[in-house]
Amino acid sequence: MTTIDRKPSAPTVTLGGDDPNHLVSIDSVIGPSGQEGTGLPTTLVGWLTTTNHKALGVAYFVASLTFLAIGGGLAGIIRAELTSPGQQVVSEQVYNQVFTIHGSVMVFLFAVPFGFGLANYIMPLQIGAPDLAFPRLNAFSFWLYVIGGAVMLFGFAADGGAAPFGWFAYPPLSGASGSPGLGADMWIVAIILTGTSGTLTAVNVIATITMLRTPGMTLFRMPILTWNLLVTAFMVLVVFPVLSGALLMLLADRQFGTKFYVPTDGGSPILWQHLFWFFGHPEVYIVALPFFGVVTEIFPVFARRPVFGYKGLIFATLTIGALSTSVWAHHMFVTGEVVVTFFALTSSLIAIPTGVKVFNWMGSMYGGAITFEAPMKFAIGFLVTFVVGGVTGVMLASPTLDFQLSDSFFVVAHFHYVMGGTVVIALFAGIYFWWPKVTGRMLSERLATWHFWLLMIGFNMTFFFMHLLGREGMPRRVPDYEPISNWELWNQLATAGYVILLISMVPFLIAVVKSLRGPANAGADPWNAYSLEWATTSPPVEHNFEWIPPIRSERPVFDFRWINHDDVGAPGVAEAWMAREGLDDRWLPLAGPVAADVADDANAASSADSDVG
Amino acid sequence: MYFLAIGLIYLAVGGDPAGIVALLMASGLGGLIAGFAWHFGRRYGTRVEDLQDSDAPDATGVVGVYPTASLRPIALAFGTTLLVLGVPIGSWMSMIGAAIVASQVLLLVHDTDD
Numbered sequence: 041m042t043t044i045d046r047k048p049s050a051p052t053v054t055l056g057g058d059d060p061n062h063l064v065s066i067d068s069v070i071g072p073s074g075q076e077g078t079g080l081p082t083t084l085v086g087w088l089t090t091t092n093h094k095a096l097g098v099a100y101f102v103a104s105l106t107f108l109a110i111g112g113g114l115a116g117i118i119r120a121e122l123t124s125p126g127q128q129v130v131s132e133q134v135y136n137q138v139f140t141i142h143g144s145v146m147v148f149l150f151a152v153p154f155g156f157g158l159a160n161y162i163m164p165l166q167i168g169a170p171d172l173a174f175p176r177l178n179a180f181s182f183w184l185y186v187i188g189g190a191v192m193l194f195g196f197a198a199d200g201g202a203a204p205f206g207w208f209a210y211p212p213l214s215g216a217s218g219s220p221g222l223g224a225d226m227w228i229v230a231i232i233l234t235g236t237s238g239t240l241t242a243v244n245v246i247a248t249i250t251m252l253r254t255p256g257m258t259l260f261r262m263p264i265l266t267w268n269l270l271v272t273a274f275m276v277l278v279v280f281p282v283l284s285g286a287l288l289m290l291l292a293d294r295q296f297g298t299k300f301y302v303p304t305d306g307g308s309p310i311l312w313q314h315l316f317w318f319f320g321h322p323e324v325y326i327v328a329l330p331f332f333g334v335v336t337e338i339f340p341v342f343a344r345r346p347v348f349g350y351k352g353l354i355f356a357t358l359t360i361g362a363l364s365t366s367v368w369a370h371h372m373f374v375t376g377e378v379v380v381t382f383f384a385l386t387s388s389l390i391a392i393p394t395g396v397k398v399f400n401w402m403g404s405m406y407g408g409a410i411t412f413e414a415p416m417k418f419a420i421g422f423l424v425t426f427v428v429g430g431v432t433g434v435m436l437a438s439p440t441l442d443f444q445l446s447d448s449f450f451v452v453a454h455f456h457y458v459m460g461g462t463v464v465i466a467l468f469a470g471i472y473f474w475w476p477k478v479t480g481r482m483l484s485e486r487l488a489t490w491h492f493w494l495l496m497i498g499f500n501m502t503f504f505f506m507h508l509l510g511r512e513g514m515p516r517r518v519p520d521y522e523p524i525s526n527w528e529l530w531n532q533l534a535t536a537g538y539v540i541l542l543i544s545m546v547p548f549l550i551a552v553v554k555s556l557r558g559p560a561n562a563g564a565d566p567w568n569a570y571s572l573e574w575a576t577t578s579p580p581v582e583h584n585f586e587w588i589p590p591i592r593s594e595r596p597v598f599d600f601r602w603i604n605h606d607d608v609g610a611p612g613v614a615e616a617w618m619a620r621e622g623l624d625d626r627w628l629p630l631a632g633p634v635a636a637d638v639a640d641d642a643n644a645a646s647s648a649d650s651d652v653g
Numbered sequence: 654m655y656f657l658a659i660g661l662i663y664l665a666v667g668g669d670p671a672g673i674v675a676l677l678m679a680s681g682l683g684g685l686i687a688g689f690a691w692h693f694g695r696r697y698g699t700r701v702e703d704l705q706d707s708d709a710p711d712a713t714g715v716v717g718v719y720p721t722a723s724l725r726p727i728a729l730a731f732g733t734t735l736l737v738l739g740v741p742i743g744s745w746m747s748m749i750g751a752a753i754v755a756s757q758v759l760l761l762v763h764d765t766d767d
């Protein structure tokens with residue numbers, strides 16, 4: 041090896057010095073992880089008053105997973121009731137309340153807030169920011185969400201029980217005479233509060249991404265997850281206020297006798313449907329985009345390839361954001377009051393950017409040296425599930441089929457594949473991926489494999505049979521059914537699937553407990569990943585970074601790991617590194633022949649500079 | 654822009670009123686955001702963060718001043734909840750909520766003074 045050391049006084053340590061291939065490990069630059077503070081509070085008061093983005097991020101994760109457990113518990117009641125024909129477990133009234141709150145908890149209190157958790161914890165790390173732009177506003181949003189969520193659940197304790205009208209609350213059912221109980225009002229209030237919380241978080245996310253990126257982190261070097269969170273935030277900003285407005289009108293109808301949605305006095309229930317779905321369809325993508333971002337971070341890392349079509353993915357996300365806000369009325373085909381062709385066309389168009397994404401994900405894996413660590417397993421499981429859900433979705437977007445299937449279990453199966461499946465599976469992909477970053481510890485691969493297969497089997501069993509039920513016309517939202525054909529069998533299989541889903545959580549929980557008891561030895565970058573969050577300690581120090589590598593592409597950590605190879609990674613990284621000498625106390629000379637080349641260039645450049653000066 | 658265009662197309666194919674209003678409203682919101690971004694870009698010019706070849710040491714000064722832990726956010730959230738929940742439950746609750754919100758906002762402003 042011909043290392044030409046031009047500086048006689050250079051330290052003996054060189055970047056990548058011990059490694060035969062000169063690969064740089066982040067740990068060797070920033071020192072070992074796990075010694076420094078985690079930035080997380082240690083007392084209850086600390087948690088209640090924190091404004092730190094990492095603490096609030098963890099709080100969002102914990103809160104939204106708690107709501108997932110609650111929503112899953114309610115799903116258990118639904119499944120128990122449907123296991124056999126007739127009514128056993130709950131009355132029809134209670135059944136209505138249970139599926140309404142199940143849907144609302146899952147959509148409003150679990151899926152969307154988990155995305156906000158990512159925006160809280162991961163996003164600032166990915167762009168090299170020390171926190172969100174408005175930390176106190178952030179804390180306010182979080183508590184508004186949790187307290188609002190509690191209000192919704194306390195609806196069960198109200199006189200007459202919780203809201204019974206389905207998660208999209210169509211009037212007249214949701215009006216004062218349709219659902220007189222206080223529980224309905226509490227549902228409305230809860231959604232207004234969590235919606236407001238979401239809007240404020242969106243403002244915070246947008247401000248952070250526009251204002252707090254570290255130097256060199258241009259918009260088109262941001263990781264896809266950050267991009268998706270940005271687009272999600274814009275969508276939230278456009279549609280959540282519409283929902284809040286619509287809900288205020290509904291509340292006014294109920295409390296002050298206004299007639300916005302009352303047909304007898306010039307109001308219109310269809311108005312509600314428009315306003316609701318103007319929010320409701322984008323909501324599906326508001327839920328999904330962050331998780332698309334999660335798997336887009338994962339595929340390339342475990343295929344050891346750059347992400348395929350970086351700008352294409354961003355463009356697809358932007359297109360989805362734009363299109364999804366103009367297709368809402370396909371949910372209203374059955375009302376016969378909307379221009380079917382217009383919405384059928386725009387709804388089909390949205391398949392294109394979605395297809396682009398699927399194509400790019402596969403392209404990112406194609407020809408790569410793929411390994412199947414836990415995050416990758418779940419990410420691939422997500423992809424398979426998502427494609428299945430997409431196919432059934434395209435079937436639903438065609439108006440003729442929609443008329444037949446709209447109120448059947450087919451729809452239930454479809455949106456659980458798209459929303460439930462993709463979200464829950466991608467969620468675990470994300471948990472396995474970032475767990476080492478957040479806790480400094482790894483999760484057991486062996487338990488993860490159990491978790492993965494049980495989850496996939498349980499999930500597909502639960503929802504596959506719902507497709508069959510739907511095709512044969514089993515209606516949704518009805519606790520009772522006739523024991524015709526295979527209905528009873530299919531329902532029993534679906535319930536068995538649910539039990540397997542529950543069991544799949546056991547290995548995961550064991551892994552979590554085991555991991556938290558072990559030593560924090562994951563290191564900064566256990567996956568040899570790409571984006572900036574892996575350039576700091578695990579868990580990250582108080583304000584996230586004490587050192588940031590040069591950023592010359594969307595893969596700064598990859599570039600830095602390969603800095604000693606001038607044909608790998610983005611050009612200019614080595615030059616930027618050499619230019620830091622004397623400015624950066626973590627600076628170490630490069631190893632290998634490249635170092636000499638770069639040093640030459642850098643010398644030439646600096647002498648050119650001094651000529652000018 | 655985008656919503657404006659879609660709104661006009663929908664108008665042309667004979668959509669119903671509510672849909673059109675929603676789309677035009679959205680274009681208003683979108684315009685607001687775009688206008689802000691444009692204004693911002695004009696006022697501050699290109700920032701270090703957007704240069705292709707800048708590096709961490711190029712940024713100068715304090716990265717940010719971060720607020721310490723504070724009881725205000727959770728108290729404000731609680732007050733806001735009471736305020737809104739009072740609408741169906743009773744004005745007494747709204748009043749307590751309003752009182753909490755007002756006091757917390759005052760305290761928040763007071764906190765930030767120093």
Ligand code: HEM
Pocket residue numbers: 111112115116118119139140142143144146147151205206207208452456459460461463464502515516517518519538541
């Ligand atoms: C734990 C696994 C789950 C099971 C077994 C399950 C089961 C069900 C069933 C059987 C229904 C239909 C009830 C009926 O119409 O009679 C339903 C409705 C619903 N579920 Fe799930 N679900 C699960 C997870 C999820 C997840 C993760 C989400 C969203 C992210 C979700 C969102 C919804 C929504 C929005 C509805 C519609 C409620 C309504 O009709 O108003 N579910 N669920």
Ligand SMILES: [Cu+2]
Pocket residue numbers: 320321324367368370371
């Ligand atoms: Cu839709």
